[in-house]
Amino acid sequence: MITLASDFGSPYPAAMRGVIAGGCDARIVDITHEFPRQNVRTAAFWLRELLPYYPPAVHCAVVDPGVGTGxxxxxxxxxxxxxxxxxxGLLLPAARRLSDAVEVFEWTHDDPASTTFHGRDVFAPAAAAVHDAGVDAIERLDRAHPAEExxxxxxxxxxxxxxxxxxIGEVLVVDGFGNAITNVPGGVCEGLFGESVAVNDERVPVERSYAVLDPGDRLLTVGSHGNVELAVxxxxxxxxxxxxxxxxVRLEWSVDKKRNDEDSA
Amino acid sequence: MITLASDFGSPYPAAMRGVIAGGCDARIVDITHEFPRQNVRTAAFWLRELLPYYPPAVHCAVVDPGVGTGxxxxxxxxxxxxxxxxxxGLLLPAARRLSDAVEVFEWTHDDPASTTFHGRDVFAPAAAAVHDAGVDAIERLDRAHPAEExxxxxxxxxxxxxxxxxxIGEVLVVDGFGNAITNVPGGVCEGLFGESVAVNDERVPVERSYAVLDPGDRLLTVGSHGNVELAVxxxxxxxxxxxxxxxxVRLEWSVDKKRNDEDSA
Amino acid sequence: MITLASDFGSPYPAAMRGVIAGGCDARIVDITHEFPRQNVRTAAFWLRELLPYYPPAVHCAVVDPGVGTGxxxxxxxxxxxxxxxxxxGLLLPAARRLSDAVEVFEWTHDDPASTTFHGRDVFAPAAAAVHDAGVDAIERLDRAHPAEExxxxxxxxxxxxxxxxxxIGEVLVVDGFGNAITNVPGGVCEGLFGESVAVNDERVPVERSYAVLDPGDRLLTVGSHGNVELAVxxxxxxxxxxxxxxxxVRLEWSVDKKRNDEDSA
Incomplete structure (x- = not known):
């Protein structure tokens, strides 16, 4: 299986699908091609959150503001x-989430056909080659060399x-629903559900799901990625x-969490 | 085959694809993930119109404003x-359109990993399990029980x-082209093509296709779902x-349909 | 393999996927369904640029403002x-790019179920039938006849x-990034990289990649389709x-290209 992810929108990813379909017999699964344009950090977050749900695969991901440079x-x-x-940096957070054993190879290539679309001309062929060789045989490919840095x-x-x-944390990413996903682990909400906390000095209820509130009401919840998120x-x-x-984002609570946990248990 | 449909946009559906790809060997086909957000009724309409074109399959559909509640x-x-x-209610109109033999099972599950993304944590695994067991063997799955209500x-x-x-009918759904799809069956247009009818008191031509008119002209036509639609x-x-x-939507005609039918035959 | 391309957006293409999945066992790959609405010329451009990256396949493409007419x-x-x-005209530029041997058949069909969605009712079944018969056996299908015109x-x-x-050329298409793709072949840029040219009387640098400039800077470059494009x-x-x-688009340069080529070699 080869997965594809990018910020290319439409229709450029179709060229990548064609190159892969012509270059190997892998099943092709699109992650998304709607990552915010040129935003390596946001894409890196989503790859980290999404790829662990996949069986072993070759993941070809391209958000590449430096395309055509060195x-x-x-x-x-x-x-x-x-x-x-x-x-x-795009690939590293996902790689570390997928495994403790991360090895980085540099992939050498001839001058590609274009200087602006390496997704088609460099990364798709590389993904097909890695898929063909097998993930455990990357080092046997002539183009792959352990990366010095x-x-x-x-x-x-x-x-x-x-x-x-x-x-005290920060918003990492805003998802398509407008949920602001922070880097604060959801564990801090244990013992706080049904209570309220101050979010940047405004009190907001902590809830397990959106629908317990009225439409339009703000809440602090734990998103599907396991982090605290600010939602409506x-x-x-x-x-x-x-x-x-x-x-x-500064969260403050004045609740005896332990006691609440016992109450709700 | 497992089809996927939701209002999730991007990139959340990628987690569902991963769960299914890891959980069974079914072919995965996306219906859409662009249903209007939280709009169960519109999604139910489209599932009813689209799924009958598929060969036998497991259809995993999630528009779920009540996620995380009971x-x-x-x-x-x-x-x-x-x-x-x-x-x-999301699934029922499509189910009745697909077959006269509709059986509803409740699917029990452990506490899912998230309270906000049951598409990934409940429904995708359920679809994989049903696909694995076979549609005719749902009752043999421990998690499935005939639903009492x-x-x-x-x-x-x-x-x-x-x-x-x-x-007299109503607009059920507006499609991506802006066509207003009513609940009035297209059959009422028989004998009216080439004539005009009053749509909420304004006269509009009844035509079989858009392009017989000038760009920007309004018309009443029969859409691909078989219903009357208001289009431009x-x-x-x-x-x-x-x-x-x-x-x-109130449609009025003062035409001898029968005579028109004979004329056009 | 059957590829699908259209201007249908969501969710209509799902009906085409279902018809094909039910009608043959071909792998289905989406090119895009986001072609600009009713814009045959733009879609024809993209099909010409994208389909050559695919292995031999049946390509079902529908941008069809004349649907339901003759x-x-x-x-x-x-x-x-x-x-x-x-x-x-939609299919012809791509066909000529794919091969010097282009043969055009007219496909006859019964009255389709709808007058507005031939993608589902005419073209998807036709693609499945052609895939089943094999591309080299089109003339053996009863519905296919050499097109007289x-x-x-x-x-x-x-x-x-x-x-x-x-x-002197013109902008053929603007892509999703806002790049204005002209019909001027990229070859005219040879010897001009690092120099500037006048684009409609304003001087702009000619660069091989976007990122050598500051964000917001304009440039003339050669896009992945091989043509000159106006970008930022x-x-x-x-x-x-x-x-x-x-x-x-009028491009003017006052540079001795040959000398520049030697310099950069």
Whole structure:
């Protein structure tokens, strides 16, 4: 299986599908081609959240503002998975989530047919070649060499002080529903469900699901990615909370979580 | 084959594809993930219109404003098809269109990993399990039990009085082209093609195709779903007629349909 | 393999996928369903640019403002490929790009179920039938007959006068990134990279890739389709150059290209 992900929209990904369909017999599954344009960080977040749900596969992911410059092409082995894409950090958070055993290869290639569409001319052929050889045989491919260095990307870590009743994090990504996904792990909500917390000094209920509130009501919940998110039932948390990717989020609670846990147990 | 349909947009459906690809060897076909957000009724309409074109399959459909509340998960058998999704009426119009033999099962499940993304954590695994067992063996799955009750959904029926020359219906759905699809069966147009009718008191020609008119001209036609629709050649009927989902539509004709039929035969 | 392309958006293409999945066992690959509505010329351009990346396949493409009128249905054989769609010129530029051996068949059909959705009722079944029979056996199908005439479509040719240092072309298409793709072949840029040219009297640098410039800077580059395109790094060339599909583009250079080529070699 080869998965495809990009910020290309339509119709460019069709050329990648054609190259892969012509280059190997892999099943092709689209992740999305609607990543926000040129936004490596947001795409890296989603790849990290989505790829672990896949069986072993070759994942070809391209968000590539540096296309046509000197940046390298990478093949990253993460356990039984391989990730193929530009050397700009895009692949690394997903690779580390997929496996503790991450190996980074540089993929050398001839001058591609274009300087602006390496998804078609470099990464799709590379993904087909890796699929054909097998993820465990990357080093046997002439074009693959252990990378001496590569660009990394890491998401900021939140500050959590349970005894003081606060957490300081930031919005990593806003999803298509307008939910503002933070880097604060959902675990901080344990013992707080049904209570309220202060989000940047405004009190908001903590709920397990949107629909327990009225349409338009704000809430703090734990999203499907396991992180705290700022949401609105049937609305856009991004707007209601006035936040966007990168906004600092300070959560404060004055609740005896332990006691609440016992109550709800 | 497992088909997928939702209002999730991008990139969440990719997690469902991964879960299914990892859980069974079914071919995966996307219906759409662009259903209007949280709009169970519109999605139910489209599933009813689209799924009958598929060979026997498991159809996993999720438009689920009540996610994380107490609503049940359903598996509905409709002849050789199965439909999997939330218990909010979404699946029933399609099931009845697919088969006269509709059986509704409740699908029990452990606490899912998330309270907000049952498409990934409940419905995709259920679809894979039903596909693996076979549609004719749903009752042999431990998680499936005949449902004692379930939410239903039906579309309103139009009033048609042929002798009086009028029909009163409503707009069920506006499609992506802006065509306002009513619940009035296209059969009322027999004998009226080339004539005009009054649509909410304004006269509009009845035509078999858009392109016989000038761009921007309004018309009443029979859409591909077999219902009367209010359309504009190369434009948006929704805007030109000032209607939206739920708007009452009154059609009046003063034509001897029978005579026209004979003429055109 | 059957590829699907249209301007249908969502959810109508799902009916075509169902018809094909029920009618033959071909792998189905979506090119796109987001072609600009009713724009045969733009879709014809993209089909010409995208389909050559595919292995031999049946390509079902529908942009069909004349649906339901008298226009014919075509099956076009282009070497080992077949193209299926309406007789409005859509298929021909791609067919000629795919092969020098292009044969055009008219596809006869019974009255389809709808007058507005021949993608589902005529072209998808035709594609399945052609796939089943094999591209080399189209003439053995009862419904296929050599077309006596058919609508053609050709893109305008640019005027290039190398000695005088100018080229006059036009914008064929604007892509989703806002890049204005002209009909001027990229070859005119040889010897001009790193220099500047006048684009409709304004000087713009000629670069091999977007990212060598600052975000927001305009450039002239060679797109992945091999043509000159007017672009902006991380922005929309369409807006920055004030052009759209059909706009005349005059390029002027006063550079000794030959000398530059030697310098850069």
């Amino acid at each position: 940046r390298s092409a990478l093949v990253v082995r993460a356990g039984e998975h391989a990730l193929v894409g530009p050397d700009n 590569h660009v990394d990307l890491a998401f900021p870590e939140p500050t959590i002080e349970e005894p003081n009743g606060h957490a 039932n049937q609305g856009r948390g991004e707007d209601a909370f006035g936040v966007t990717s990168g906004t600092t | 609503r049940s998960a359903l598996v509905v058998r409709a002849g050789e098809h199965a439909l999997v999704g939330p218990d909010n 379930h939410v239903d959904l039906a579309f309103p029926e139009p009033t048609i009085e042929e002798p009086n020359g009028h029909a 050649n190369q434009g948006r009927g929704e805007d030109a007629f000032g209607v939206t989902s739920g708007t009452t | 226009r014919s249905a075509l099956v076009v054989r282009a070497g080992e490929h077949a193209l299926v769609g309406p007789d409005n 058919h609508v053609d479509l050709a893109f305008p040719e640019p005027t290039i006068e190398e000695p005088n240092g100018h080229a 790094n991380q922005g929309r060339g369409e807006d920055a150059f004030g052009v759209t599909s059909g706009t005349t």
